[in-house]
Amino acid sequence: MDSLNNLTGIPQYIRIREELRGRILSGDLSRGSKLPSEEELSTSYGVSRMTLRQSMSDLVDEGLLYRKHGVGTFVALQHFARDHSYLQNFFENSRQSGLLVDEKILEMSVVPARFQVAKALELAEGDQVIRLKTLRIVEGNPVTIHEAFFSFEKFSDFVENNIETLSKDLLAFYESKGFKVRRGIQRLDARAAEPEVAVLLEMEIGAPVLYKERTLYTEEGIPVEFLYCHNRGDLYSVTFNLSAE
CATH class of the missing domain: 3.40.1410.10 (Chorismate lyase-like)
Structure with missing residues (x-):
């Protein structure tokens, strides 16, 4: 999470969104893979689940993530x-x-x-x-x-x-x-x-x-x-x- 520390003065949800986007585009998060649960990610980033959801919702809207009801959130395949x-x-x-x-x-x-x-x-x-x-x-x-x-x-x-x-x-x-x-x-x-x-x-x-x-x-x-x-x-x-x- 070191890259988050370089984005001072920026709202947390944007910092997390950009961190996740970078990991997806670099291949660190594989296409089609399932993300950890919201609880795990919010704990990892040290933010509330509400803040995390805002970050992830932006990436869903962008087409980089998608949700399966009752299953979890996944990295979208290459569009x-x-x-x-x-x-x-x-x-x-x-x-x-x-x-x-x-x-x-x-x-x-x-x-x-x-x-x-x-x-x-x-x-x-x-x-x-x-x-x-x-x-x-x-x-x-x-x-x-x-x-x-x-x-x-x-x-x-x-x-x-x-x-x-x-x-x-x-x-x-x-x-x-x-x-x-x-x-x-x-x-x-x-x-x-x-x-x-x-x-x-x-x-x-x-x-x-x-x-x-x-x-x-x-x-x-x-x-x-x-x-x-x-x-x-x-x-x-x-x-x-x-x-x-």
């Missing part, structure tokens, strides 16, 4: 915040944020386009599309199920290449085939995790997920890709850069 104001490469964006990311290919197949996919890609129902389903992992935790569909007629050689490499930059692959993506339309919904989603994202059935649908277009308005995404509600958030007209 992934992504700016959806622009079309960005997931892996490049993550590296710039200093996060360790990985991807697991769950399925790659050529399937007949169902109604929603066909409509988004301006195809006839039953036309062949490539379905690429992957699991994206951030800091060792499964965060996103990413399921993309694109025309087999336009991109048939995708299945003959190194899928593990191409899947990490689909925008570059589309552009290499003459389809440079310039814009997209997407919709976000809050949903409850269904059994398959819950298993893949290692969460409880019914836990909140951020669901996304998106269609990408070239500058000429040609649809290139349609996708579904299921993102863990406790680990994934989106930001938008807004401006007045």
Whole structure:
């Protein structure tokens, strides 16, 4: 607790909050670990439980801690915040944020386009599309199920290449085939995790997920890709850069 002594003239709850924040960010308090009880911590810091609760409430609001009723307080897992104001490469964006990311290919197949996919890609129902389903992992935790569909007629050689490499930059692959993506339309919904989603994202059935649908277009308005995404509600958030007209 020596660092607390260096913060003289600052209210105790702020000093404790900053001490705990520093220990979380440095890894001294491991992500997902349970904190000692309020009684133990208040005794350790030499403050009342009310003061300690104020410190911890700030960290809960910040997303660094979370509480389980009747169980205790835990250090939150690494949260992934992504700016959806622009079309960005997931892996490049993550590296710039200093996060360790990985991807697991769950399925790659050529399937007949169902109604929603066909409509988004301006195809006839039953036309062949490539379905690429992957699991994206951030800091060792499964965060996103990413399921993309694109025309087999336009991109048939995708299945003959190194899928593990191409899947990490689909925008570059589309552009290499003459389809440079310039814009997209997407919709976000809050949903409850269904059994398959819950298993893949290692969460409880019914836990909140951020669901996304998106269609990408070239500058000429040609649809290139349609996708579904299921993102863990406790680990994934989106930001938008807004401006007045």
